Amino acid sequence: MFPNVTSAASAPAPAEAVAPLMRGITVLRRLTEADGTLSLSGLERATGLARSTVDRITATLARMGYVRLDGRDAVLAPRLMELGNAYLAAIRLPRLLDAHADALADELDESVSLAVGDRDGIRFIHQATRRRAMSLSFRIGDLLPAERTAPGPLFAAEWDNADWARWRARRETDPEGHGFPAVPPRGGAYDDFEARTARAGAQGWALDDQLIEPGLVAVSVPVRDPRTRRVACVASVVSHTSRHTAESLRSALLPRLRAAVTEMERELRALGGGRERGAAQGQQRRQGVRGVPEVRGVRGVPGVPVETRAGAASLMGAPALMGGGAAGGLPVRSGLADWTGASKQELGREFVESLARGLTVITSFGEGRAELTLTDVAQATGLARATARRALITLEHLGYVESYDRVFRLTPRVLGLGFPPLSMLPLSRIAAPHLAELSARVHDSASLAVLTGGGDEVQYTARVATSRIMSVNITLGTRLPAYATSLGRVMLADLLPEVSLPEHLDRLTPHTVTDRRELLAVLERVRADGHALVDGELEEGLRSIAVPVRDRGGRVVAAVNVAMHSSRRSVEECVTEVLPELRAAVGRIEEELRVAGRFRRVAEV
Numbered sequence: 001m002f003p004n005v006t007s008a009a010s011a012p013a014p015a016e017a018v019a020p021l022m023r024g025i026t027v028l029r030r031l032t033e034a035d036g037t038l039s040l041s042g043l044e045r046a047t048g049l050a051r052s053t054v055d056r057i058t059a060t061l062a063r064m065g066y067v068r069l070d071g072r073d074a075v076l077a078p079r080l081m082e083l084g085n086a087y088l089a090a091i092r093l094p095r096l097l098d099a100h101a102d103a104l105a106d107e108l109d110e111s112v113s114l115a116v117g118d119r120d121g122i123r124f125i126h127q128a129t130r131r132r133a134m135s136l137s138f139r140i141g142d143l144l145p146a147e148r149t150a151p152g153p154l155f156a157a158e159w160d161n162a163d164w165a166r167w168r169a170r171r172e173t174d175p176e177g178h179g180f181p182a183v184p185p186r187g188g189a190y191d192d193f194e195a196r197t198a199r200a201g202a203q204g205w206a207l208d209d210q211l212i213e214p215g216l217v218a219v220s221v222p223v224r225d226p227r228t229r230r231v232a233c234v235a236s237v238v239s240h241t242s243r244h245t246a247e248s249l250r251s252a253l254l255p256r257l258r259a260a261v262t263e264m265e266r267e268l269r270a271l272g273g274g275r276e277r278g279a280a281q282g283q284q285r286r287q288g289v290r291g292v293p294e295v296r297g298v299r300g301v302p303g304v305p306v307e308t309r310a311g312a313a314s315l316m317g318a319p320a321l322m323g324g325g326a327a328g329g330l331p332v333r334s335g336l337a338d339w340t341g342a343s344k345q346e347l348g349r350e351f352v353e354s355l356a357r358g359l360t361v362i363t364s365f366g367e368g369r370a371e372l373t374l375t376d377v378a379q380a381t382g383l384a385r386a387t388a389r390r391a392l393i394t395l396e397h398l399g400y401v402e403s404y405d406r407v408f409r410l411t412p413r414v415l416g417l418g419f420p421p422l423s424m425l426p427l428s429r430i431a432a433p434h435l436a437e438l439s440a441r442v443h444d445s446a447s448l449a450v451l452t453g454g455g456d457e458v459q460y461t462a463r464v465a466t467s468r469i470m471s472v473n474i475t476l477g478t479r480l481p482a483y484a485t486s487l488g489r490v491m492l493a494d495l496l497p498e499v500s501l502p503e504h505l506d507r508l509t510p511h512t513v514t515d516r517r518e519l520l521a522v523l524e525r526v527r528a529d530g531h532a533l534v535d536g537e538l539e540e541g542l543r544s545i546a547v548p549v550r551d552r553g554g555r556v557v558a559a560v561n562v563a564m565h566s567s568r569r570s571v572e573e574c575v576t577e578v579l580p581e582l583r584a585a586v587g588r589i590e591e592e593l594r595v596a597g598r599f600r601r602v603a604e605v
Contacts, residue, residue: 141419157201
């Protein structure tokens, strides 16, 4: 068992700690607490850092793709989620157990969550919520005090004396829980936590009877690691008092929750055999790490590695660190030094190399790389051992890494770096800044749309319009026939050959394709070309060109178009001038969608 880490708040920083990395993490934490957006002057006040330091840190984070500078505001960007993804991939629990939690939520028609312990609190790693007027609003990565939750006593049943001393000290200094912004402050109702912990340990389940807030009830059961029999995570069914009392929740749903947990533990046992084989392979890897092949570049960008299961390659910002092959081998990230050097040369003193390198250390962990030695981390990042060591010392001091017997692993605290607000971003908000950039580059309106449930219409979910005397006038929520729009055609083309078309295709203009066989042939060409251009078929004088947006699995989930009056550009100019810009913008949207959607379903709006 790894020992508990010491936080920077209660211990002085080690002499070898990297101060810029500590300051950069402080900025990310304050942005997270502000729900993802804070003015630069607000960051200055919230962090206590000098404005020049805030400017340098945010410039570096923007270069990495972790924040976006929007006027005077710093805004967390979806790519920052790769830090939390590294933790979630390393522990493997979401990949193994999410489907079980989702199935249980569907069966019970109640919200189901998975949580891990984080010192004297808990953090959610999965939420399967029900859409109701009264629904659960906790996010992946949210930190809650152990004493105000059902999972808390189950984790506390395994605490040692030092853990309990830490909890009592925190309760004494912060009795109302102001250090947990995900829940409203509340004091004086948790004097029985130690007794509840004893009961939970004895009976193997725990209840939350409106401890978080009035009306919310939950029942929890631990999911145990089959190797150690310690709690790996806790599964909970959450409801409202309008549907269940705490007692009826226990009597009606606890048996089914226990059955689901049994299935989850069976999943973990199946992993155990592979883990033992992986440990032997890992030992071989550590003995022969010099023989690991170098990662090749992608899309003509030198030093940028190919995307694998461990993360997404980037066309902007820092090159993403990739995972090894089936045997779990570590790659060499030779592009990092070149990238940081080029960034330093371009931005000068505005780029903080030690911050970029330190955050990169977090992404060296992942699936098949849960526990790494210093040599492993240096090999994976391409950093000098001394640089990697100082970064690990800093991260351990801050509580983001823990170590044991010369092996390091990430802690759940990594999820506190932007994951909660970013995990709630729908596709429309992920796309919005890229649509704005696209519109500014081509000087025409840019829009994102999805197919409606029946597939007959497209619905606009994000849009950036230009300011012209004559412009395309479409508002969010507008629905248009899919067959007559460029947006609709690129999405319908992905459904071939099972695409469903309306029985009757209305002739909206003299140019509208209304013959079903002709439309199917058009969709075949669209699928082959990867884009659709519609000229005057929806409305006379309206010309648009669209490309599809694909998720991590390659499925088309939306489309982006640029629309204009036909007098603005010829059809040929749309293809030669607009299409490259359109594809580049969609590439950036897809890159962020891959990161954001790795461990959650990204909503459309």
